[in-house]
Amino acid sequence: MTSARPPGRVWAHVGQPFTPGTSPEPLHDVLIVGAGRMGSALALALTEHAPHLRTLLIEEGGLPNEDGATILAPGIWTLAHLPDTQREAARWTLERLRTLLGDDIQARAYLTLHGQPAPGRQPTRDLLAAQPASLALLDPDLLSYATAYEAHTYRPGTLAQTAAQAAIRRGTDLLLNTRATPHPGGHVTLERLTVTNTHQIVTHETHNLRAPLVVLATGAHAPAQAEHHLGVHTRHARAYRQTPHLATPSTEGAPILHVHGLTLRPQHGAYTLIPPIHHRDPHGYVPQGGQLTGVPTGLRRETLEDLVGLMDALPALATPDLHLGRSLADIPGAWLALPGGRPDAAPTHERLDDHAHLLLGGPHADTLGLWTADQLAQKIARETERGQ
Known part of the structure; x- marks a missing residue:
């Protein structure tokens, strides 16, 4: 009605x-x-x-x-990390997204990467055989297995x-x-x-x-x-979440990759990095910028530590493709509500x-x-x- x-x-x-x-x-x-x-x-x-x-x-x-x-949300619909009790609501949301956005929502694979085999996991090389660019992002000897999920991307x-x-x-x-x-x-x-x-x-x-x-x-x-x-x-x-940019090329059908809390979202021919959420912000951390100017803020220490800790498993993070900014005002970020x-x-x-x-x-x-x-x-x- x-x-x-x-x-x-x-x-x-x-x-x-x-x-x-x-x-x-x-x-x-x-x-x-x-x-x-x-x-x-x-x-x-x-x-x-x-x-x-x-x-x-x-x-x-x-x-x-x-x-x-x-405006800075990942824009990833996925059943990964959701309990069974929430899947019906997620499916309802997907249909609603399709109604509102039409062709602006795109189907993708979502791969959670692991170092050890387990039920439901498949060899990473097999899942990325058709995506050599995505395979080049990671060390398949350290992240040899992956769990695949359905996903869709859009712009919130x-x-x-x-x-x-x-x-x-x-x-x-x-x-x-x-x-x-x-x-x-x-x-x-x-x-x-x-x-x-x-x-x-x-x-x-x-x-x-x-x-x-x-x-x-x-x-x-x-x-x-x-x-x-x-x-x-x-x-x-x-919490305050930031999304650095990784200039490694991504293709139209590149999957979303998830490694130990870090999500690599294909976007605009490259990748947006979505680090895990740190519940507590550093003492005295007050991000500046935003308002009507769109000026983003500097990279917080915890986000940098996350990326450094994954450089062995994701060698692309140790290259000049990782854009951490030429100054302390080049990494976008936003305050995020944490329900409960x-x-x-x-x-x-x-x-x-x-x-x-x-x-x-x-x-x-x-x-x-x-x-x-x-x-x-x-x-x-x-x-x-x-x-x-």
């Missing part, structure tokens, strides 16, 4: 006046803070499960936000944009370049942002909105917002108080994020039908 409403309104910059009005009744039923893939997916799902609700999607940056976790930023645009066509309103601060009772302070001629981000105007329901979908920032502004302590954590405080936890949603929900993607958002957003949309639909 979809909404018969006209398309929603979009406020992209401060030159478009935003007039929430002075009516004592809320103009929107749901305020979604954060238009990454989780918030955008929720907005779209609400148009299907609760088309009667008036929804405002709020994003501090553009669409998608250039310095958020969505494209997913966020596609989902948001579809939601807007069905009546969702979108407010960009706006910082939102939640308060108890469904109140939200909106600061519309602009950039001065000296490249400073400043508040152009401030508005106060109220809605029966506010959803925090701001990724790694959401637990802190819940605690600092709503007074609700959560068990969730965050664990790097292996699935995306989740939870009620914070009578007027607020928390929606988190985390490390498995590529595979399970759309399903989780859809589950929250169904929950909101049931609650509104009961008049709660």
